[in-house]
Amino acid sequence: MKERNPPGSGLRIRGEFFRSDPVTCARGLIGAEIHWKGCGGVIVETEAYSVRDDPACHTFSRPSSRAFVAGHPPGTAYVYLNYGVHWLLNFLVKGGEEDGFVLIRALEPTRGLAAMRRRRGVEARKKLCSGPGKLTQAFGIDRAQHGYDFTKGDSLRLVLGGAIPRVATGPRIGISKAVDLPWRFVLAGSDCLSAPL
DNA sequence: GATGCGATTCAC
DNA sequence: TGAATCGCATCA
Numbered sequence: 001m002k003e004r005n006p007p008g009s010g011l012r013i014r015g016e017f018f019r020s021d022p023v024t025c026a027r028g029l030i031g032a033e034i035h036w037k038g039c040g041g042v043i044v045e046t047e048a049y050s051v052r053d054d055p056a057c058h059t060f061s062r063p064s065s066r067a068f069v070a071g072h073p074p075g076t077a078y079v080y081l082n083y084g085v086h087w088l089l090n091f092l093v094k095g096g097e098e099d100g101f102v103l104i105r106a107l108e109p110t111r112g113l114a115a116m117r118r119r120r121g122v123e124a125r126k127k128l129c130s131g132p133g134k135l136t137q138a139f140g141i142d143r144a145q146h147g148y149d150f151t152k153g154d155s156l157r158l159v160l161g162g163a164i165p166r167v168a169t170g171p172r173i174g175i176s177k178a179v180d181l182p183w184r185f186v187l188a189g190s191d192c193l194s195a196p197l
Numbered sequence: 198g199a200t201g202c203g204a205t206t207c208a209c
Numbered sequence: 210t211g212a213a214t215c216g217c218a219t220c221a
Contacts, residue, residue, distance in 0.1 A: 081205060
């Protein structure tokens, strides 16, 4: 495989990036890279969750989630346990037109494949990070990262020099409320998605 | 495609 | 104390 985009390359994503609104951030993160614990991956699937008028957002029914929004800067990781089994990674969006979260749903692995395979217990590259619970397991992300400000490090980067990612949009999946909002974003043609769009 | 798994938060 | 929950792996 061709070596590309080592850690530290590309444009660092700063806090201002997360000071707009969840939909803008979710779309804008497609094609960006996450580097963490020696592993790297291109974000190929995200979902937006809005504090305002979005029953599927944690803040809608969870006071602790609203307190988290109030008490942390934009770009902070919001990590929670789903179904008692899987850690899910979100980034806090606040201070702009609309507050909310971006859920990272799938990555295309680029670095640290051996460590990912070790943590995941599977070999196929396409299956290492093709789901929100899979990617946190592959990257070793859990409650220890809840509240960590990812814009303070080199972990989030926009890749320069490549083709502008073609982003497709569809309804969010895995939820029971507000299912009609087209707030799921994917890198068109990626074979590492959690499900077809 | 159906089913078992099982932590955390919040409401009752 | 109980209900609900923003998946995944393992079956068939």
